Amino acid sequence: MKIIAYRTCSDIDVEFLDEYHYVKRNNTYHNFKMGQIKNSYDRALFGVGFIGDGKWKVKDENGKFSRVYLCWMHMIERCYYEKNKDLHPSYFGLATVCPEWHNFQIFADWYKEREYDVDERLHLDKDIKHAGNMIYAPEHCLLVPQRINELFTCKRNNYGLPVGIKKTSSGKYSASYNGKNLGTFKTLDKAFEEYATTKERAIKDVANEYINIIPEEVYLALMDYKVLIENDKNYIA
Numbered sequence: 001m002k003i004i005a006y007r008t009c010s011d012i013d014v015e016f017l018d019e020y021h022y023v024k025r026n027n028t029y030h031n032f033k034m035g036q037i038k039n040s041y042d043r044a045l046f047g048v049g050f051i052g053d054g055k056w057k058v059k060d061e062n063g064k065f066s067r068v069y070l071c072w073m074h075m076i077e078r079c080y081y082e083k084n085k086d087l088h089p090s091y092f093g094l095a096t097v098c099p100e101w102h103n104f105q106i107f108a109d110w111y112k113e114r115e116y117d118v119d120e121r122l123h124l125d126k127d128i129k130h131a132g133n134m135i136y137a138p139e140h141c142l143l144v145p146q147r148i149n150e151l152f153t154c155k156r157n158n159y160g161l162p163v164g165i166k167k168t169s170s171g172k173y174s175a176s177y178n179g180k181n182l183g184t185f186k187t188l189d190k191a192f193e194e195y196a197t198t199k200e201r202a203i204k205d206v207a208n209e210y211i212n213i214i215p216e217e218v219y220l221a222l223m224d225y226k227v228l229i230e231n232d233k234n235y236i237a
Contacts, residue, residue, distance in 0.1 A: 001016045002017060011026055012028070014027060045073060048076050049073070069108075076102075078091040127231075142221060182194045206222070
């Protein structure tokens, strides 16, 4: 960084000499000498995310991390924080965040434009709109109530079979959804077809419960969602 304005030793402006050329105003010369002036474009969050220069603050009026900041932070943590990779095996090394969302200000603009009131947490979802998507980006993501997001949770198994499908001792395949047995079938395709039909119907039912709460974009994505075997993270063809 360099000093670009010096009024007194307690009032200087500095410019950071990187691609963003961020100007931090009203600093002290002592902090400049000690290297204690922070650059809002430093990739301080897991080596990827930076706060940027804009109106959105990390903390709310009560001094707690804001909902939008926590959402942004957890998104980047899932994708890039190696120490927590075992907590997020379906994200780390697989999912990525688009470059513009490395900037908290840009992400917060998107989030705040879409935030709505609901009596539960809003979750950031990347693959309801585009099943199988692994990139967090504005064209792919939705803000959805927690209950809806949990409909798309993929529980891990060690069988190589899709969620809801088990192989019986007779070599057939049983299907179940939400604890309800859907029957036994000769082939995996038939078992999964029954599971997919049941799950898609359940998603539509919940979407209609929320029709007066969720935005139209979210509602239409839920109504159009298709449960496909190739998008199941457990399935090994």
